[in-house]
Amino acid sequence: MNTTAFSDIFLPATLAVITFGLGLSISFRDIRNIVTQPRNLTVGLFSQLMLLPIIAFAIAMAGGLKAELAVGLILISICPGGATSNLVNYMIRGNVALSISITVVNGLITIFTIPLITQFALNVFMHQDAHIRLSFTEAVFNIFMLAVLPATAGILIRHYREKFAAVLEDPLRYILPVLLLLVYSGVLFLEKGNGEITIRDFFLILPCTLALNVFAMLAGLYVPRMFGIKKINQVTIAVEVGLQNSTLAILVAGSLLNNYTIAMVAVVYGSFSFFTTWAFGYLARKYL
Numbered sequence: 001m002n003t004t005a006f007s008d009i010f011l012p013a014t015l016a017v018i019t020f021g022l023g024l025s026i027s028f029r030d031i032r033n034i035v036t037q038p039r040n041l042t043v044g045l046f047s048q049l050m051l052l053p054i055i056a057f058a059i060a061m062a063g064g065l066k067a068e069l070a071v072g073l074i075l076i077s078i079c080p081g082g083a084t085s086n087l088v089n090y091m092i093r094g095n096v097a098l099s100i101s102i103t104v105v106n107g108l109i110t111i112f113t114i115p116l117i118t119q120f121a122l123n124v125f126m127h128q129d130a131h132i133r134l135s136f137t138e139a140v141f142n143i144f145m146l147a148v149l150p151a152t153a154g155i156l157i158r159h160y161r162e163k164f165a166a167v168l169e170d171p172l173r174y175i176l177p178v179l180l181l182l183v184y185s186g187v188l189f190l191e192k193g194n195g196e197i198t199i200r201d202f203f204l205i206l207p208c209t210l211a212l213n214v215f216a217m218l219a220g221l222y223v224p225r226m227f228g229i230k231k232i233n234q235v236t237i238a239v240e241v242g243l244q245n246s247t248l249a250i251l252v253a254g255s256l257l258n259n260y261t262i263a264m265v266a267v268v269y270g271s272f273s274f275f276t277t278w279a280f281g282y283l284a285r286k287y288l
Contacts, residue, residue, distance in 0.1 A: 011247065012142075014179050015083040016150045021172045022083075022090050022100065023154020024165040030097035031155070040095075043224050044102045044237040049109060051219050052077045052241055053117055056212055060125070063208040067125040072265025073208055074121035075253060077216075078114050079266075080106040081243040083146070084274060087176055088243060092281040094236040100151055102240050107143045111136050114252065181274070202268055209269040210276070217242030217280045221288065235284045243277040246270025 034041060056077030060070035082103050089099040122128045158165040220241030224234045249266035253259055 012146055014182075015146045018083050018087055018176050018180055019100070019147050020150035020154045021168070021176050022086050022096050023151035024158050024168055024172070025090060026097045026100070026151070026155045026158060028155070028159055030095070034097055034101050039227065040098055040224075040229055040233045040237075041101055041105065043227050043229060044098065044220075044233075044240055045105060045109070047220050047223050047237055047241045048080060048102065048106060049113060051223065052216050052244075055215050055219060057121075057124075059208050059211050059215070063211070065205075065208055068259060068261040069205060069208075069265055070125040071118070071121045071259075072205075072249070072253060072262040073212060074125075075114075075118055075262060076209070076244050076246065076249045076266050076269050077212060078110060078117045079245040079248040079252070080110055081240060082107070082245050082248070084180065084245065085240050085243040085277070087180055088239050088274070088278050088281055089236050091173060091177060091278060092235065092239070092285050094239060094281065094285065095232050098233055098236050099240060100147065102237070104143055104147055107139065107147070111139045118252065118257075201264055202271075205265055205268040206272075209265060210272070213242055213269070213273050213276055214280075216244075217277065217284075221284055231288075232285070235281055235288075238284060239277055239281045242280065243273055244269065246273070 053074065056074050060073045063070075063073075065073065080103060086096065086099045086103055088094075090096050154165075217238045220238035221234050224237050229237070246266040246269055249269075250263045253263035253266065
């Protein structure tokens with residue numbers, strides 16, 4: 001079987017199943033709270049869209065990465081986490097409705113910000129121009145099919161068949177992470193962004209990607225605290241800001257930029273970030 005089947009077929013199907021499962025945990029009241037308290041969504045979007053790229057630029061400049069790897073670090077910072085961060089919030093009992101809301105709005109905004117910021121990073125670090133275009137129609141379709149539609153189905157089942165949703169909730173906390181990790185393992189370690197990565201490359205890139213993950217989570221936790229946002233939403237935003245979409249970054253670097261050195265950053269980041277973000281979110285939820 002062609003290894004791209006993992007990202008072309010199994011990954012989208014798995015993300016839709018996961019989002020459906022997450023929707024089962026969301027009530028109509030959760031949705032109403034998002035609408036009536038837009039500050040949570042606004043601060044979450046600001047933290048992810050503005051603060052995270054600034055943190056990435058600072059680390060890239062201070063970390064002494066070669067130009068292509070610096071661009072790769074910027075690229076991973078502008079690819080929002082999607083179903084992965086939603087799942088982590090579900091696992092740590094964060095605000096799943098807020099998490100999915102941030103994902104959906106971010107997904108639409110980054111259609112424009114990914115090309116702009118990637119181009120800026122290429123100019124700063126590599127002195128290159130690249131014409132990057134992300135299809136608005138395709139992005140809207142994917143967001144609808146992989147996030148909005150399955151989540152809505154789950155929410156409606158939760159509303160009309162609450163006992164059935166409650167029965168599924170505990171087993172899904174174990175089944176959904178296993179599904180995601182199996183498929184992402186195929187994407188990251190079989191496809192490898194269509195390039196090879198050595199142990200030396202891995203440990204060269206690891207410190208900067210780990211720093212990005214940690215500083216992003218800290219910013220995502222403490223910036224909302226400055227705005228008086230309650231704890232559960234602080235932790236939810238920290239997970240959203242801390243966990244980025246490795247597969248999307250690999251797609252942009254490999255397919256649109258045709259540069260697999262840039263893609264290696266996303267491969268390294270994706271190998272650990274799910275686990276570190278889950279651990280941070282769990283500890284923050286419990287102790288901070």
